[in-house]
Amino acid sequence: MxxxxxxxxxxxxxxxxxxxxxxxxxxxxxxxxxxxxxxxxxxxxxxxxxxxxxxxxxxxxxxxxxxxxxxxxxxxxxxxxxxxxxPCLRIKPQPEIIKHSFFQLGVEVYGGALLNPWFDRDLSIAGRVAYLDSYNTIQMALIDFKEPVAFIPSLAIHFDREANNNKSINPQEELLPVMAQVYDKPVSDFRTMLLTRLKNQYPDCGAAEVLDYEMNLYDIQDPCFSGMNREFISGxxxxxxxxxxxxxxxxxxxxxxxxxxxxxxxxxxxxxxxxxxxxxxxxxxxxxxxxxxxxxxxxxxxxxxxxxxxxxxxxxxxxxxxxxxxxxxxxxxxxxxxxxxxxxxxxxxxxxxxxxxxxxxxxxxxxxxxxxxxxxxxxxxxxxxxxxxxxxxxxxxxxxxxxxxxxxxxxxxxxxxxxxxxxxxxx
The missing domain is CATH 3.40.630.10 (Zn peptidases)
Structure with a gap:
Protein backbone atom coordinates (compact mmCIF):
# COMPACT_ATOMS: atom_id res chain seq x y z
CA MET A 1 0.00 0.00 0.00
CA PRO A 87 -11.19 14.91 24.50
CA CYS A 88 -14.54 16.48 23.61
CA LEU A 89 -17.72 18.09 24.91
CA ARG A 90 -20.37 15.62 26.05
CA ILE A 91 -24.04 16.52 26.32
CA LYS A 92 -25.54 16.25 29.81
CA PRO A 93 -28.60 14.05 30.64
CA GLN A 94 -30.98 17.01 31.14
CA PRO A 95 -29.29 19.54 28.84
CA GLU A 96 -32.10 21.84 27.72
CA ILE A 97 -31.49 25.54 28.46
CA ILE A 98 -33.51 28.49 27.11
CA LYS A 99 -31.99 31.93 27.55
CA HIS A 100 -32.94 35.15 25.77
CA SER A 101 -34.66 33.36 22.87
CA PHE A 102 -31.82 30.85 22.35
CA PHE A 103 -32.16 27.09 22.82
CA GLN A 104 -28.87 25.74 24.20
CA LEU A 105 -27.46 22.51 25.59
CA GLY A 106 -25.60 21.89 28.82
CA VAL A 107 -22.31 20.11 28.21
CA GLU A 108 -19.58 18.48 30.25
CA VAL A 109 -15.89 18.44 29.31
CA TYR A 110 -14.62 14.92 28.59
CA GLY A 111 -10.88 14.50 29.13
CA GLY A 112 -8.18 17.16 29.07
CA ALA A 113 -9.53 19.23 26.20
CA LEU A 114 -8.12 22.55 25.03
CA LEU A 115 -11.29 24.64 25.33
CA ASN A 116 -10.55 27.83 23.38
CA PRO A 117 -10.57 26.11 19.95
CA TRP A 118 -14.19 24.98 20.49
CA PHE A 119 -15.46 28.51 19.99
CA ASP A 120 -16.76 29.71 16.62
CA ARG A 121 -16.84 26.28 14.99
CA ASP A 122 -19.64 24.57 13.10
CA LEU A 123 -20.47 21.65 15.38
CA SER A 124 -22.51 18.52 14.94
CA ILE A 125 -23.68 15.80 17.35
CA ALA A 126 -22.99 12.07 17.33
CA GLY A 127 -23.01 9.14 19.73
CA ARG A 128 -24.99 6.17 20.99
CA VAL A 129 -28.63 6.08 22.07
CA ALA A 130 -30.62 3.51 24.03
CA TYR A 131 -34.23 3.40 22.88
CA LEU A 132 -37.43 1.47 23.47
CA ASP A 133 -38.88 -0.15 20.36
CA SER A 134 -42.48 -1.06 19.58
CA TYR A 135 -42.02 -4.42 21.35
CA ASN A 136 -40.94 -2.73 24.60
CA THR A 137 -37.39 -3.99 24.06
CA ILE A 138 -34.35 -1.81 24.77
CA GLN A 139 -32.22 -1.41 21.67
CA MET A 140 -28.99 0.46 20.95
CA ALA A 141 -28.13 2.52 17.89
CA LEU A 142 -25.49 4.96 16.66
CA ILE A 143 -26.58 8.43 15.62
CA ASP A 144 -24.72 11.08 13.65
CA PHE A 145 -26.42 14.36 12.77
CA LYS A 146 -23.58 15.00 10.25
CA GLU A 147 -24.75 18.54 9.55
CA PRO A 148 -23.78 21.65 11.59
CA VAL A 149 -26.47 21.96 14.26
CA ALA A 150 -24.61 23.79 17.04
CA PHE A 151 -22.27 26.76 17.53
CA ILE A 152 -20.45 28.21 20.54
CA PRO A 153 -19.98 31.93 19.79
CA SER A 154 -17.12 33.88 21.31
CA LEU A 155 -17.75 37.06 23.23
CA ALA A 156 -16.82 40.05 21.06
CA ILE A 157 -13.55 41.66 22.06
CA HIS A 158 -15.43 44.94 22.65
CA PHE A 159 -16.86 43.34 25.82
CA ASP A 160 -13.59 41.79 26.97
CA ARG A 161 -10.60 43.91 26.05
CA GLU A 162 -8.28 41.50 27.91
CA ALA A 163 -9.39 38.45 25.93
CA ASN A 164 -6.09 38.24 24.06
CA ASN A 165 -4.03 38.70 27.21
CA ASN A 166 -5.55 36.47 29.86
CA LYS A 167 -8.58 34.38 28.91
CA SER A 168 -9.89 31.65 31.19
CA ILE A 169 -13.04 29.69 30.37
CA ASN A 170 -15.83 28.68 32.71
CA PRO A 171 -17.12 25.44 31.13
CA GLN A 172 -20.42 25.62 33.03
CA GLU A 173 -21.29 29.10 31.77
CA GLU A 174 -19.36 29.74 28.55
CA LEU A 175 -19.42 26.47 26.60
CA LEU A 176 -23.18 26.25 26.02
CA PRO A 177 -23.75 25.67 22.29
CA VAL A 178 -26.51 27.56 20.52
CA MET A 179 -28.88 25.10 18.84
CA ALA A 180 -31.85 27.20 17.76
CA GLN A 181 -33.73 30.44 18.25
CA VAL A 182 -37.08 29.75 19.82
CA TYR A 183 -38.80 32.99 20.87
CA ASP A 184 -42.20 31.92 22.18
CA LYS A 185 -42.42 28.67 20.23
CA PRO A 186 -42.64 25.41 22.18
CA VAL A 187 -39.31 23.56 22.27
CA SER A 188 -38.81 19.83 21.96
CA ASP A 189 -36.62 18.30 24.61
CA PHE A 190 -33.32 16.81 23.50
CA ARG A 191 -34.53 13.21 23.73
CA THR A 192 -37.38 14.04 21.34
CA MET A 193 -34.83 15.53 18.94
CA LEU A 194 -32.82 12.32 19.16
CA LEU A 195 -35.93 10.23 18.56
CA THR A 196 -36.70 12.19 15.40
CA ARG A 197 -33.15 11.77 14.19
CA LEU A 198 -33.19 8.06 15.06
CA LYS A 199 -36.34 7.48 13.00
CA ASN A 200 -34.87 9.43 10.07
CA GLN A 201 -31.61 7.51 10.17
CA TYR A 202 -33.24 4.10 10.78
CA PRO A 203 -36.79 4.22 9.32
CA ASP A 204 -37.51 0.58 10.24
CA CYS A 205 -36.21 0.66 13.82
CA GLY A 206 -39.64 1.03 15.41
CA ALA A 207 -38.31 3.45 18.00
CA ALA A 208 -40.94 4.65 20.46
CA GLU A 209 -38.86 6.45 23.10
CA VAL A 210 -35.24 7.43 23.67
CA LEU A 211 -34.34 6.26 27.17
CA ASP A 212 -30.76 7.48 27.39
CA TYR A 213 -27.73 8.48 25.38
CA GLU A 214 -24.00 9.21 25.22
CA MET A 215 -23.73 12.08 22.74
CA ASN A 216 -20.76 14.31 21.92
CA LEU A 217 -20.30 17.52 20.03
CA TYR A 218 -17.72 17.40 17.24
CA ASP A 219 -16.22 19.71 14.63
CA ILE A 220 -17.98 19.23 11.30
CA GLN A 221 -14.87 20.16 9.25
CA ASP A 222 -13.40 17.06 7.62
CA PRO A 223 -9.79 15.99 8.17
CA CYS A 224 -7.62 16.79 5.18
CA PHE A 225 -4.13 17.12 3.74
CA SER A 226 -2.65 20.54 4.43
CA GLY A 227 0.56 22.46 3.86
CA MET A 228 2.02 23.93 0.70
CA ASN A 229 3.25 20.48 -0.31
CA ARG A 230 0.44 18.49 1.35
CA GLU A 231 3.00 17.29 3.86
CA PHE A 232 0.59 17.46 6.82
CA ILE A 233 -2.67 15.89 7.88
CA SER A 234 -4.95 18.12 9.93
CA GLY A 235 -8.12 17.02 11.64
Whole structure:
Protein backbone atom coordinates (compact mmCIF):
# COMPACT_ATOMS: atom_id res chain seq x y z
CA MET A 1 0.00 0.00 0.00
CA UNK A 2 1.44 3.37 -1.02
CA UNK A 3 1.62 6.43 1.24
CA UNK A 4 -1.05 8.51 -0.53
CA UNK A 5 -3.50 5.63 -0.67
CA UNK A 6 -2.81 4.82 2.98
CA UNK A 7 -3.36 8.39 4.16
CA UNK A 8 -6.56 8.77 2.15
CA UNK A 9 -7.86 5.70 3.98
CA UNK A 10 -6.80 7.23 7.29
CA UNK A 11 -8.63 10.49 6.52
CA UNK A 12 -11.80 8.62 5.50
CA UNK A 13 -11.65 6.53 8.68
CA UNK A 14 -11.39 9.59 10.94
CA UNK A 15 -14.19 11.31 9.02
CA UNK A 16 -16.50 8.35 9.64
CA UNK A 17 -15.57 8.12 13.34
CA UNK A 18 -16.82 11.16 15.31
CA UNK A 19 -17.14 9.10 18.52
CA UNK A 20 -15.53 5.93 19.95
CA UNK A 21 -18.72 4.04 19.05
CA UNK A 22 -18.45 5.07 15.42
CA UNK A 23 -14.70 4.35 15.40
CA UNK A 24 -15.26 0.76 16.54
CA UNK A 25 -18.09 0.36 14.04
CA UNK A 26 -15.78 1.62 11.27
CA UNK A 27 -13.00 -0.73 12.38
CA UNK A 28 -15.40 -3.65 12.33
CA UNK A 29 -16.33 -2.85 8.73
CA UNK A 30 -12.65 -2.82 7.71
CA UNK A 31 -11.92 -6.07 9.55
CA UNK A 32 -14.88 -7.74 7.84
CA UNK A 33 -13.34 -6.92 4.46
CA UNK A 34 -10.12 -8.65 5.55
CA UNK A 35 -11.94 -11.86 6.53
CA UNK A 36 -12.00 -11.32 10.29
CA UNK A 37 -14.99 -12.90 12.04
CA UNK A 38 -16.95 -11.12 14.76
CA UNK A 39 -17.25 -13.24 17.90
CA UNK A 40 -19.19 -12.50 21.06
CA UNK A 41 -17.90 -12.59 24.62
CA UNK A 42 -21.19 -14.27 25.55
CA UNK A 43 -20.57 -17.28 23.29
CA UNK A 44 -18.25 -20.26 23.61
CA UNK A 45 -15.17 -19.75 21.46
CA UNK A 46 -13.69 -22.33 19.13
CA UNK A 47 -10.53 -20.69 17.81
CA UNK A 48 -8.61 -22.26 14.94
CA UNK A 49 -5.01 -21.83 13.83
CA UNK A 50 -4.87 -19.19 11.16
CA UNK A 51 -8.29 -17.88 12.19
CA UNK A 52 -9.00 -14.13 12.18
CA UNK A 53 -11.34 -12.81 14.83
CA UNK A 54 -12.51 -9.63 16.54
CA UNK A 55 -14.57 -8.95 19.62
CA UNK A 56 -16.27 -5.73 20.75
CA UNK A 57 -17.08 -4.57 24.26
CA UNK A 58 -19.59 -1.81 25.04
CA UNK A 59 -19.59 -0.76 21.36
CA UNK A 60 -16.52 1.37 22.08
CA UNK A 61 -13.54 -0.98 22.59
CA UNK A 62 -12.33 -3.64 20.19
CA UNK A 63 -9.78 -6.46 20.12
CA UNK A 64 -8.79 -8.06 16.82
CA UNK A 65 -6.44 -11.02 16.62
CA UNK A 66 -5.02 -13.65 14.31
CA UNK A 67 -4.38 -17.11 15.73
CA UNK A 68 -0.84 -18.03 14.71
CA UNK A 69 0.17 -21.30 13.18
CA UNK A 70 3.03 -21.69 15.67
CA UNK A 71 2.58 -22.69 19.32
CA UNK A 72 1.84 -19.77 21.65
CA UNK A 73 4.38 -20.67 24.37
CA UNK A 74 7.08 -20.70 21.70
CA UNK A 75 6.28 -17.37 20.07
CA UNK A 76 4.20 -15.32 22.50
CA UNK A 77 1.68 -12.79 21.18
CA UNK A 78 2.68 -9.70 19.26
CA UNK A 79 0.35 -6.98 20.54
CA UNK A 80 -0.29 -3.35 19.71
CA UNK A 81 -2.63 -1.05 21.59
CA UNK A 82 -4.30 2.32 21.08
CA UNK A 83 -7.40 4.14 22.32
CA UNK A 84 -10.65 5.11 20.62
CA UNK A 85 -11.62 8.17 22.68
CA UNK A 86 -10.58 11.82 22.35
CA PRO A 87 -11.19 14.91 24.50
CA CYS A 88 -14.54 16.48 23.61
CA LEU A 89 -17.72 18.09 24.91
CA ARG A 90 -20.37 15.62 26.05
CA ILE A 91 -24.04 16.52 26.32
CA LYS A 92 -25.54 16.25 29.81
CA PRO A 93 -28.60 14.05 30.64
CA GLN A 94 -30.98 17.01 31.14
CA PRO A 95 -29.29 19.54 28.84
CA GLU A 96 -32.10 21.84 27.72
CA ILE A 97 -31.49 25.54 28.46
CA ILE A 98 -33.51 28.49 27.11
CA LYS A 99 -31.99 31.93 27.55
CA HIS A 100 -32.94 35.15 25.77
CA SER A 101 -34.66 33.36 22.87
CA PHE A 102 -31.82 30.85 22.35
CA PHE A 103 -32.16 27.09 22.82
CA GLN A 104 -28.87 25.74 24.20
CA LEU A 105 -27.46 22.51 25.59
CA GLY A 106 -25.60 21.89 28.82
CA VAL A 107 -22.31 20.11 28.21
CA GLU A 108 -19.58 18.48 30.25
CA VAL A 109 -15.89 18.44 29.31
CA TYR A 110 -14.62 14.92 28.59
CA GLY A 111 -10.88 14.50 29.13
CA GLY A 112 -8.18 17.16 29.07
CA ALA A 113 -9.53 19.23 26.20
CA LEU A 114 -8.12 22.55 25.03
CA LEU A 115 -11.29 24.64 25.33
CA ASN A 116 -10.55 27.83 23.38
CA PRO A 117 -10.57 26.11 19.95
CA TRP A 118 -14.19 24.98 20.49
CA PHE A 119 -15.46 28.51 19.99
CA ASP A 120 -16.76 29.71 16.62
CA ARG A 121 -16.84 26.28 14.99
CA ASP A 122 -19.64 24.57 13.10
CA LEU A 123 -20.47 21.65 15.38
CA SER A 124 -22.51 18.52 14.94
CA ILE A 125 -23.68 15.80 17.35
CA ALA A 126 -22.99 12.07 17.33
CA GLY A 127 -23.01 9.14 19.73
CA ARG A 128 -24.99 6.17 20.99
CA VAL A 129 -28.63 6.08 22.07
CA ALA A 130 -30.62 3.51 24.03
CA TYR A 131 -34.23 3.40 22.88
CA LEU A 132 -37.43 1.47 23.47
CA ASP A 133 -38.88 -0.15 20.36
CA SER A 134 -42.48 -1.06 19.58
CA TYR A 135 -42.02 -4.42 21.35
CA ASN A 136 -40.94 -2.73 24.60
CA THR A 137 -37.39 -3.99 24.06
CA ILE A 138 -34.35 -1.81 24.77
CA GLN A 139 -32.22 -1.41 21.67
CA MET A 140 -28.99 0.46 20.95
CA ALA A 141 -28.13 2.52 17.89
CA LEU A 142 -25.49 4.96 16.66
CA ILE A 143 -26.58 8.43 15.62
CA ASP A 144 -24.72 11.08 13.65
CA PHE A 145 -26.42 14.36 12.77
CA LYS A 146 -23.58 15.00 10.25
CA GLU A 147 -24.75 18.54 9.55
CA PRO A 148 -23.78 21.65 11.59
CA VAL A 149 -26.47 21.96 14.26
CA ALA A 150 -24.61 23.79 17.04
CA PHE A 151 -22.27 26.76 17.53
CA ILE A 152 -20.45 28.21 20.54
CA PRO A 153 -19.98 31.93 19.79
CA SER A 154 -17.12 33.88 21.31
CA LEU A 155 -17.75 37.06 23.23
CA ALA A 156 -16.82 40.05 21.06
CA ILE A 157 -13.55 41.66 22.06
CA HIS A 158 -15.43 44.94 22.65
CA PHE A 159 -16.86 43.34 25.82
CA ASP A 160 -13.59 41.79 26.97
CA ARG A 161 -10.60 43.91 26.05
CA GLU A 162 -8.28 41.50 27.91
CA ALA A 163 -9.39 38.45 25.93
CA ASN A 164 -6.09 38.24 24.06
CA ASN A 165 -4.03 38.70 27.21
CA ASN A 166 -5.55 36.47 29.86
CA LYS A 167 -8.58 34.38 28.91
CA SER A 168 -9.89 31.65 31.19
CA ILE A 169 -13.04 29.69 30.37
CA ASN A 170 -15.83 28.68 32.71
CA PRO A 171 -17.12 25.44 31.13
CA GLN A 172 -20.42 25.62 33.03
CA GLU A 173 -21.29 29.10 31.77
CA GLU A 174 -19.36 29.74 28.55
CA LEU A 175 -19.42 26.47 26.60
CA LEU A 176 -23.18 26.25 26.02
CA PRO A 177 -23.75 25.67 22.29
CA VAL A 178 -26.51 27.56 20.52
CA MET A 179 -28.88 25.10 18.84
CA ALA A 180 -31.85 27.20 17.76
CA GLN A 181 -33.73 30.44 18.25
CA VAL A 182 -37.08 29.75 19.82
CA TYR A 183 -38.80 32.99 20.87
CA ASP A 184 -42.20 31.92 22.18
CA LYS A 185 -42.42 28.67 20.23
CA PRO A 186 -42.64 25.41 22.18
CA VAL A 187 -39.31 23.56 22.27
CA SER A 188 -38.81 19.83 21.96
CA ASP A 189 -36.62 18.30 24.61
CA PHE A 190 -33.32 16.81 23.50
CA ARG A 191 -34.53 13.21 23.73
CA THR A 192 -37.38 14.04 21.34
CA MET A 193 -34.83 15.53 18.94
CA LEU A 194 -32.82 12.32 19.16
CA LEU A 195 -35.93 10.23 18.56
CA THR A 196 -36.70 12.19 15.40
CA ARG A 197 -33.15 11.77 14.19
CA LEU A 198 -33.19 8.06 15.06
CA LYS A 199 -36.34 7.48 13.00
CA ASN A 200 -34.87 9.43 10.07
CA GLN A 201 -31.61 7.51 10.17
CA TYR A 202 -33.24 4.10 10.78
CA PRO A 203 -36.79 4.22 9.32
CA ASP A 204 -37.51 0.58 10.24
CA CYS A 205 -36.21 0.66 13.82
CA GLY A 206 -39.64 1.03 15.41
CA ALA A 207 -38.31 3.45 18.00
CA ALA A 208 -40.94 4.65 20.46
CA GLU A 209 -38.86 6.45 23.10
CA VAL A 210 -35.24 7.43 23.67
CA LEU A 211 -34.34 6.26 27.17
CA ASP A 212 -30.76 7.48 27.39
CA TYR A 213 -27.73 8.48 25.38
CA GLU A 214 -24.00 9.21 25.22
CA MET A 215 -23.73 12.08 22.74
CA ASN A 216 -20.76 14.31 21.92
CA LEU A 217 -20.30 17.52 20.03
CA TYR A 218 -17.72 17.40 17.24
CA ASP A 219 -16.22 19.71 14.63
CA ILE A 220 -17.98 19.23 11.30
CA GLN A 221 -14.87 20.16 9.25
CA ASP A 222 -13.40 17.06 7.62
CA PRO A 223 -9.79 15.99 8.17
CA CYS A 224 -7.62 16.79 5.18
CA PHE A 225 -4.13 17.12 3.74
CA SER A 226 -2.65 20.54 4.43
CA GLY A 227 0.56 22.46 3.86
CA MET A 228 2.02 23.93 0.70
CA ASN A 229 3.25 20.48 -0.31
CA ARG A 230 0.44 18.49 1.35
CA GLU A 231 3.00 17.29 3.86
CA PHE A 232 0.59 17.46 6.82
CA ILE A 233 -2.67 15.89 7.88
CA SER A 234 -4.95 18.12 9.93
CA GLY A 235 -8.12 17.02 11.64
CA UNK A 236 -9.97 16.17 14.80
CA UNK A 237 -9.25 13.08 16.89
CA UNK A 238 -5.80 12.33 15.44
CA UNK A 239 -5.13 11.48 19.10
CA UNK A 240 -5.72 8.62 18.88
CA UNK A 241 -7.75 7.41 15.92
CA UNK A 242 -4.61 7.84 13.82
CA UNK A 243 -2.94 5.08 15.86
CA UNK A 244 -6.05 2.88 15.78
CA UNK A 245 -6.11 2.96 11.99
CA UNK A 246 -2.36 2.50 11.56
CA UNK A 247 -2.24 -0.50 13.89
CA UNK A 248 -5.36 -2.06 12.36
CA UNK A 249 -4.06 -1.77 8.79
CA UNK A 250 -0.74 -3.27 9.93
CA UNK A 251 -2.49 -6.21 11.59
CA UNK A 252 -4.63 -7.11 8.58
CA UNK A 253 -1.49 -7.38 6.40
CA UNK A 254 0.23 -9.96 8.60
CA UNK A 255 0.77 -13.52 7.39
CA UNK A 256 -0.36 -15.05 10.66
CA UNK A 257 2.58 -17.31 11.50
CA UNK A 258 2.72 -15.81 14.99
CA UNK A 259 -0.38 -14.92 16.99
CA UNK A 260 -0.92 -11.17 16.61
CA UNK A 261 -3.37 -8.88 18.37
CA UNK A 262 -4.64 -5.31 18.42
CA UNK A 263 -6.53 -3.77 21.34
CA UNK A 264 -8.19 -0.35 21.10
CA UNK A 265 -9.64 0.73 24.44
CA UNK A 266 -12.12 3.46 25.32
CA UNK A 267 -11.71 5.92 28.23
CA UNK A 268 -7.95 6.45 28.03
CA UNK A 269 -8.45 10.20 28.17
CA UNK A 270 -10.19 9.92 31.55
CA UNK A 271 -7.94 7.37 33.24
CA UNK A 272 -8.93 4.04 31.64
CA UNK A 273 -10.89 2.93 34.74
CA UNK A 274 -13.85 1.17 33.14
CA UNK A 275 -14.77 -2.31 31.99
CA UNK A 276 -13.89 -1.31 28.44
CA UNK A 277 -10.83 0.74 29.44
CA UNK A 278 -7.26 -0.46 29.75
CA UNK A 279 -7.63 -0.80 33.53
CA UNK A 280 -10.58 -3.13 32.98
CA UNK A 281 -10.40 -6.89 32.30
CA UNK A 282 -11.12 -6.85 28.55
CA UNK A 283 -7.65 -7.68 27.22
CA UNK A 284 -6.86 -10.09 30.05
CA UNK A 285 -10.11 -11.95 29.42
CA UNK A 286 -9.39 -12.32 25.70
CA UNK A 287 -5.81 -13.48 26.30
CA UNK A 288 -7.08 -16.09 28.77
CA UNK A 289 -9.48 -17.43 26.15
CA UNK A 290 -6.83 -17.42 23.44
CA UNK A 291 -4.51 -19.36 25.76
CA UNK A 292 -6.68 -21.09 28.41
CA UNK A 293 -4.01 -23.31 30.01
CA UNK A 294 -2.40 -21.41 32.90
CA UNK A 295 1.11 -22.83 32.47
CA UNK A 296 1.07 -22.17 28.72
CA UNK A 297 -0.31 -18.68 29.29
CA UNK A 298 2.45 -17.75 31.73
CA UNK A 299 5.06 -18.85 29.20
CA UNK A 300 3.20 -17.03 26.40
CA UNK A 301 3.03 -13.73 28.32
CA UNK A 302 6.75 -13.88 29.02
CA UNK A 303 7.46 -14.13 25.29
CA UNK A 304 4.89 -11.51 24.32
CA UNK A 305 5.25 -7.79 23.77
CA UNK A 306 3.03 -4.72 23.47
CA UNK A 307 3.62 -1.62 21.36
CA UNK A 308 1.46 1.06 22.97
CA UNK A 309 0.69 3.39 20.06
CA UNK A 310 -0.28 6.88 21.12
CA UNK A 311 0.61 10.22 19.59
CA UNK A 312 3.70 12.05 20.82
CA UNK A 313 4.38 15.75 21.29
CA UNK A 314 6.00 17.18 18.18
CA UNK A 315 8.26 20.22 18.47
CA UNK A 316 6.12 23.36 18.26
CA UNK A 317 8.10 26.04 16.38
CA UNK A 318 6.45 28.86 18.35
CA UNK A 319 7.26 27.37 21.76
CA UNK A 320 10.67 25.65 21.51
CA UNK A 321 11.49 26.47 25.14
CA UNK A 322 8.78 24.04 26.29
CA UNK A 323 10.84 21.09 25.05
CA UNK A 324 14.06 19.33 25.98
CA UNK A 325 16.08 20.32 22.93
CA UNK A 326 17.75 16.91 22.73
CA UNK A 327 14.42 15.07 22.76
CA UNK A 328 12.09 17.23 20.65
CA UNK A 329 10.60 15.23 17.75
CA UNK A 330 9.98 16.96 14.43
CA UNK A 331 7.00 16.19 12.21
CA UNK A 332 7.74 13.97 9.19
CA UNK A 333 11.01 12.76 10.73
CA UNK A 334 9.73 9.37 11.87
CA UNK A 335 7.87 7.72 14.76
CA UNK A 336 8.77 8.61 18.32
CA UNK A 337 9.84 6.43 21.26
CA UNK A 338 8.44 7.94 24.47
CA UNK A 339 10.54 7.60 27.61
CA UNK A 340 9.92 8.67 31.21
CA UNK A 341 12.03 7.84 34.26
CA UNK A 342 8.92 7.70 36.48
CA UNK A 343 7.17 5.09 34.35
CA UNK A 344 4.53 7.42 32.90
CA UNK A 345 5.54 5.59 29.75
CA UNK A 346 6.27 1.86 29.84
CA UNK A 347 9.35 1.89 27.60
CA UNK A 348 12.59 0.36 28.88
CA UNK A 349 15.93 -0.24 27.21
CA UNK A 350 14.96 -3.74 26.09
CA UNK A 351 11.72 -2.73 24.38
CA UNK A 352 13.10 0.51 22.92
CA UNK A 353 16.00 -1.44 21.47
CA UNK A 354 13.57 -3.74 19.69
CA UNK A 355 11.56 -0.81 18.34
CA UNK A 356 14.74 0.86 17.06
CA UNK A 357 15.75 -2.41 15.44
CA UNK A 358 12.36 -2.66 13.70
CA UNK A 359 12.68 0.92 12.42
CA UNK A 360 16.18 0.21 11.11
CA UNK A 361 15.01 -2.98 9.44
CA UNK A 362 12.13 -1.14 7.77
CA UNK A 363 14.44 1.70 6.73
CA UNK A 364 12.46 4.18 8.83
CA UNK A 365 13.92 7.09 10.87
CA UNK A 366 13.12 7.06 14.59
CA UNK A 367 13.05 9.84 17.23
CA UNK A 368 12.90 10.13 21.02
CA UNK A 369 10.67 12.18 23.29
CA UNK A 370 11.47 12.95 26.92
CA UNK A 371 9.64 15.73 28.75
CA UNK A 372 11.65 18.59 30.24
CA UNK A 373 12.82 17.65 33.75
CA UNK A 374 10.97 20.63 35.22
CA UNK A 375 7.64 19.59 33.67
CA UNK A 376 5.38 16.56 34.08
CA UNK A 377 4.16 14.45 31.16
CA UNK A 378 0.96 12.58 30.47
CA UNK A 379 0.60 8.82 30.24
CA UNK A 380 -0.87 6.11 28.01
CA UNK A 381 -2.43 2.66 28.16
CA UNK A 382 1.14 1.30 28.05
CA UNK A 383 1.97 1.31 31.78
CA UNK A 384 -1.55 0.10 32.66
CA UNK A 385 -1.48 -2.83 30.24
CA UNK A 386 2.08 -3.72 31.18
CA UNK A 387 1.15 -3.79 34.87
CA UNK A 388 -2.06 -5.81 34.46
CA UNK A 389 -0.65 -8.53 32.22
CA UNK A 390 3.08 -8.37 32.90
CA UNK A 391 3.81 -7.48 29.27
CA UNK A 392 7.06 -6.06 28.00
CA UNK A 393 5.94 -2.74 26.51
CA UNK A 394 7.25 0.19 24.51
CA UNK A 395 5.38 3.49 24.17
CA UNK A 396 5.70 4.90 20.66
CA UNK A 397 3.71 7.00 18.25
CA UNK A 398 3.46 9.69 15.62
CA UNK A 399 4.46 13.24 16.65
CA UNK A 400 1.65 15.79 16.38
CA UNK A 401 0.99 19.46 17.13
CA UNK A 402 -2.08 20.83 18.90
CA UNK A 403 -2.62 17.70 20.98
CA UNK A 404 -6.07 17.68 22.65
CA UNK A 405 -7.28 20.58 20.53
CA UNK A 406 -10.45 20.32 18.46
CA UNK A 407 -8.11 19.96 15.47
CA UNK A 408 -4.58 18.54 15.45
CA UNK A 409 -1.70 18.37 12.98
CA UNK A 410 0.43 15.36 11.99
CA UNK A 411 3.07 14.68 9.34
CA UNK A 412 1.79 12.73 6.34
CA UNK A 413 5.07 10.79 6.19
CA UNK A 414 4.93 9.77 9.85
CA UNK A 415 1.63 7.92 9.65
CA UNK A 416 3.00 5.79 6.82
CA UNK A 417 6.33 5.36 8.61
CA UNK A 418 4.62 3.93 11.69
CA UNK A 419 2.49 1.68 9.51
CA UNK A 420 5.63 0.20 7.91
CA UNK A 421 7.24 -0.37 11.32
CA UNK A 422 4.15 -2.11 12.71
CA UNK A 423 3.96 -4.29 9.59
CA UNK A 424 7.54 -5.32 10.26
CA UNK A 425 6.65 -6.00 13.91
CA UNK A 426 3.64 -8.19 13.18
CA UNK A 427 5.50 -10.09 10.46
Missing amino acids: QKLQFNKGLIDFIKMSPTPFHAVDSMGAVLDKYNFSLISEADAWSLKKGGRYYVIRDDSSIIAFIMGKKALPETGIRMAGAHTDS ARLDNLLSCYIAMMSLVQTRGDVTSLLVCNNHEEVGSASRSGAQGPFLQSVVERICPVLEDRARTIEKSMMISCDDAHGLHPNYPSKYDSRHAPVLNKGPVIKINANNRYASDSKTTALFRYLCNKAGIPVQDFVMRSDMSCGSTIGPITSTKLGLKTVDAGVPILGMHSIRELAGAKDSYYLYKVLCEYYQ
